[in-house]
Structure formats: structure tokens, C-alpha cells
Amino acid sequence: MTLTHHISDEILLSYAAGALPEAFGVVVASHISLCDDCRARMTGFDALGGAILERETGQPVTDTQLGEMLTLIAHLPQDSAAARPSTRSATPKKLSQGQLPAPLCDYVGERLDSLPWRAVGGGVRQYVLPTKGTARARMLYIPAGTKIPDHGHGGMELTLVLQGSYHDADDSFGPGDIDIAGADTQHTPVAAENMPCICLTATDAPLRFRGLLPRVVQSFLRI
Amino acid sequence: MGKAPDSDDPDWGSVMHRIAEARDIDSFSAVFRHFAPRLTSFLMRSGATRAEAEEVTQDVMTVLWQKAHLFDPRRASLSTWIFAIARNRRIDRLRKERRPEPQEVLWGPEQADDHTEAMIMKQDTAHLTRALTELPEKQRKLIERAFFGDLSHSDIARETGLPLGTIKSRIRLALERLRHSMSQTTR
Structure with a gap:
């Protein structure tokens, strides 16, 4: 799969540092599952975290501390999970036939067609993921050719296209692509004409829809 | 340090x-x-x-x-x-x-034996640690801050008194330097 829109260093660094809210983490982990480029950069940031840890200094361990630690583990068995096999076939990394990235499956199950969608008006449907924290992650189903109501963001919005595609004034986004919109972005994505668009979106502040009708939509979206 | x-x-x-x-x-x-x-x-x-x-x-x-x-x-x-x-x-x-984790990449047939791969990883690690040590202190400090937890760039801005833009560009510079340094010893 050729992806053209990737996760920024800033967001990837937050993810590696463990500072990203869970809702955004689902989007990031899902994209990385599909994207070798972002996976490689993530691995680099993890290694950077390791290097920072290695450079730390602290008071040497006392015998008491070591003794306490050894008592703690004395009767703990080894975890039963098997070691990672070193040779296996390649991972299926395709968003085909309604297949979803593994990190997303942990929240919504294996298949799109069994998802308990809720209609939010204009043919648009959503499913809010059960994540903790104040940021929200939701799946959106946008019928072909349909416009998502004009909205700006109080904060960051991170979107991963799962199926179909959409475009806004500047760009177009296909399966696996990441769309990052900041607080200052005011955009009106439109799903492509040929098929419905399904995406995963995380926001850290309520969406602000413009105009009366969209505000009704917003109350339905319950953001 | x-x-x-x-x-x-x-x-x-x-x-x-x-x-x-x-x-x-x-x-x-x-x-x-x-x-x-x-x-x-x-x-x-x-x-x-x-x-x-x-x-x-x-x-x-x-x-x-x-x-x-x-x-x-x-x-x-x-x-x-x-x-x-x-x-x-x-x-x-x-x-x-x-913390949602990406799907594991399953490894294909090995390119080199385990020992060689582990040695390469070890060299890369030593190199990254050195590259981090050689960063200008201002840049290294910000990278460290970013890894010390739940701090957004705005939090770091509040704490250090630096404008947000400066923090972002310093972090970007630091990452560029690290990447440059790592690419210098690509085998």
C-alpha cells in the first residue's frame, strides 16, 4: 500500500514518550500497523527514549534495595507467554474486504459490518470508541459524495482513512492515509463519489460546527 | 552526565x-x-x-x-x-x-545470524547514545523534557519561558541532527 500522508514527528514523539491520550494512540497505532515508514520512525523514537534512560544517573542501589527486590521476585514464575517465534510469514497489511488494523480491532471487533453504528444525520453514521480520558476517538461512515459539515477544531484532529477516500480544498486522502488538522484548520471534507468513506478520527476538544443545522449534528455527535 | x-x-x-x-x-x-x-x-x-x-x-x-x-x-x-x-x-x-500498540511485525527469514543482528543493534545503540550526548545542550534538554512524560509543548513553554515556536523548532533541529548523525555511519 502506498501511503502519502504520514504521522508527524511531533505526534510520533508524543506517542513514543507515552504522552498521547489513548484516543489518539488508537489512530497512531492503527496507522503504524499499515505503514512501514512510520513504524521505522517510531522504532527510532523508542530507541531515543532508551538512550535517554541510559544516560540517566542516580544513587547506586543499596544492598537493602536489592534484597527487597529479590524477595519480591523470589516466588514469581515466568510469564507463560511463549517467546516470539523468529521466523514467520509476512503480516497481512491490507485494508481490504472490511478488514481493520489490529489496534482498532481491540476496540471495535474484527469487522465493520457488525459495528453498532448510530445515525447522526445526512446519512453520516458514527461509532464512539470506548477509550478513557477526555479525548474522543470515533469511527465515521460518510456516504459517497457526502460533505462532512464545515467544522473547525478547538484542538487537534487526527484522522485515519480506513476505506474509500475524501478530499478537502487542499488535498485528498485514501486508505491508510493520516490527516492532521490543527486548532486553526477550518475544513469541509467530502467523501469521494465512487464509494462510502469510513475513517477513524480522534479529537482532543469538541468539534465546532458552523451554522444552525450542523449544530444539531454536533449535539447528535455528542462530542 | x-x-x-x-x-x-x-x-x-x-x-x-x-x-x-x-x-x-x-x-x-x-x-x-x-x-x-x-x-x-x-x-x-x-x-x-x-x-x-x-x-x-x-x-x-x-x-x-x-x-x-x-x-x-x-x-x-x-x-x-x-x-x-x-x-x-x-x-x-x-x-x-x-496504550494501543501497533500490530507486531512478524519477521521474515533472517538476513543474518542472530548474533550478528544483535551486534548491529548494539553498535547502533552506542552510536545513538553518543549522538544524543553530542547534541547542543539546549536541544538535548528539550528532547529529554519531551520524554519525561505528560508534558505537552505548551507545558514545556510555560515551564521554560520559551515561545512555543522556539521549542518546536529546537526539537525539530535536534531530530534532524540525530538523523544526520545516524546516517553518517550507515553500513
């Missing part, structure tokens, strides 16, 4: 192997002596009290004891592996959230 990467540089892959296979207490003690002070310091710099930091350190070392067989020296350095465990424990404890 840190020790030079080569001054004490045990073969952590073998050490971890002895923990996994033989439940070797001496090997575990060596890992604990090396990493516990670093972890506690790292966690305290992330905002934990000493008591909290020591508790999380014990947590992490317990996980290490139980999951030693999952450590793969071809894929990550031990410090990176421990960093990742500590990060996830912290998210779990402080925020009560879970």
Missing part, C-alpha cells in the same frame, strides 16, 4: 538469556544494579516522588523478571525495552489508560 557508553557495556542479550533460561539471580541483580538507579531518576524527572518512582521501578523490574524470555536483542537494546515497559506502566498507573 551519563557514563560513556563503552565504559560498562555488558552483553545484555546474554544476561537476559540467563535470566530467562536459568532464572539466574546474579544476572538479574546485574540488570537491577545498572537500571534501577537510572529508572528511578528518569521517573523522578518525570514528576514522580521518590517513593512512587521506586515503586514503579520495582514494578518494571518484576515485569522484566517475568518476561525476560520476550526480550529480543536483535530488535531493541535492553534500555529501550525497559524504557517501553516503564512508559506503559506509567500510563497504566497514572492515567488509568491503556
Whole structure:
């Protein structure tokens, strides 16, 4: 799969540092599952975290501390999970036939067609993921050719296209692509004409829809 | 600040192997002596009290004891592996959230033997540590801050008094330098 829109260093660094809210983490982990480029950069940031840890200094361990630690583990068995096999076939990394990235499956199950969608008006449907924290992650189903109501963001919005595609004034986004919109972005994505668009979106502040009708939509979206 | 990467540089892959296979207490003690002070310091710099930091350190070392067989020296350095465990424990404890993880990449047929791959990983790790040490201090400090936890760039801005734009561009510069430095020794 050729992806053209990737996760920024800033967001990837937050993810590696463990500072990203869970809702955004689902989007990031899902994209990385599909994207070798972002996976490689993530691995680099993890290694950077390791290097920072290695450079730390602290008071040497006392015998008491070591003794306490050894008592703690004395009767703990080894975890039963098997070691990672070193040779296996390649991972299926395709968003085909309604297949979803593994990190997303942990929240919504294996298949799109069994998802308990809720209609939010204009043919648009959503499913809010059960994540903790104040940021929200939701799946959106946008019928072909349909416009998502004009909205700006109080904060960051991170979107991963799962199926179909959409475009806004500047760009177009296909399966696996990441769309990052900041607080200052005011955009009106439109799903492509040929098929419905399904995406995963995380926001850290309520969406602000413009105009009366969209505000009704917003109350339905319950953001 | 840190020790030079080569001054004490045990073969952590073998050490971890002895923990996994033989439940070797001496090997575990060596890992604990090396990493516990670093972890506690790292966690305290992330905002934990000493008591909290020591508790999380014990947590992490317990996980290490139980999951030693999952450590793969071809894929990550031990410090990176421990960093990742500590990060996830912290998210779990402080925020009560879970951390979505990417799907594992399954490895294809090996290109080189395990030992060679582990050696390459070790060299890369030493090199990254050196590159980090050689960063201008202002840049390194900001990269460290970014890794010390739940701090957004705006939080760092408040704390350091630096404008947000300066922080972002310094972090960007630091990453560019690290990448440049790492590409200089590409085999």
C-alpha cells in the first residue's frame, strides 16, 4: 500500500514518550500497523527514549534495595507467554474486504459490518470508541459524495482513512492515509463519489460546527 | 552526565538469556544494579516522588523478571525495552489508560545470524547514545523534557519561558541532527 500522508514527528514523539491520550494512540497505532515508514520512525523514537534512560544517573542501589527486590521476585514464575517465534510469514497489511488494523480491532471487533453504528444525520453514521480520558476517538461512515459539515477544531484532529477516500480544498486522502488538522484548520471534507468513506478520527476538544443545522449534528455527535 | 557508553557495556542479550533460561539471580541483580538507579531518576524527572518512582521501578523490574524470555536483542537494546515497559506502566498507573500498540511485525527469514543482528543493534545503540550526548545542550534538554512524560509543548513553554515556536523548532533541529548523525555511519 502506498501511503502519502504520514504521522508527524511531533505526534510520533508524543506517542513514543507515552504522552498521547489513548484516543489518539488508537489512530497512531492503527496507522503504524499499515505503514512501514512510520513504524521505522517510531522504532527510532523508542530507541531515543532508551538512550535517554541510559544516560540517566542516580544513587547506586543499596544492598537493602536489592534484597527487597529479590524477595519480591523470589516466588514469581515466568510469564507463560511463549517467546516470539523468529521466523514467520509476512503480516497481512491490507485494508481490504472490511478488514481493520489490529489496534482498532481491540476496540471495535474484527469487522465493520457488525459495528453498532448510530445515525447522526445526512446519512453520516458514527461509532464512539470506548477509550478513557477526555479525548474522543470515533469511527465515521460518510456516504459517497457526502460533505462532512464545515467544522473547525478547538484542538487537534487526527484522522485515519480506513476505506474509500475524501478530499478537502487542499488535498485528498485514501486508505491508510493520516490527516492532521490543527486548532486553526477550518475544513469541509467530502467523501469521494465512487464509494462510502469510513475513517477513524480522534479529537482532543469538541468539534465546532458552523451554522444552525450542523449544530444539531454536533449535539447528535455528542462530542 | 551519563557514563560513556563503552565504559560498562555488558552483553545484555546474554544476561537476559540467563535470566530467562536459568532464572539466574546474579544476572538479574546485574540488570537491577545498572537500571534501577537510572529508572528511578528518569521517573523522578518525570514528576514522580521518590517513593512512587521506586515503586514503579520495582514494578518494571518484576515485569522484566517475568518476561525476560520476550526480550529480543536483535530488535531493541535492553534500555529501550525497559524504557517501553516503564512508559506503559506509567500510563497504566497514572492515567488509568491503556496504550494501543501497533500490530507486531512478524519477521521474515533472517538476513543474518542472530548474533550478528544483535551486534548491529548494539553498535547502533552506542552510536545513538553518543549522538544524543553530542547534541547542543539546549536541544538535548528539550528532547529529554519531551520524554519525561505528560508534558505537552505548551507545558514545556510555560515551564521554560520559551515561545512555543522556539521549542518546536529546537526539537525539530535536534531530530534532524540525530538523523544526520545516524546516517553518517550507515553500513
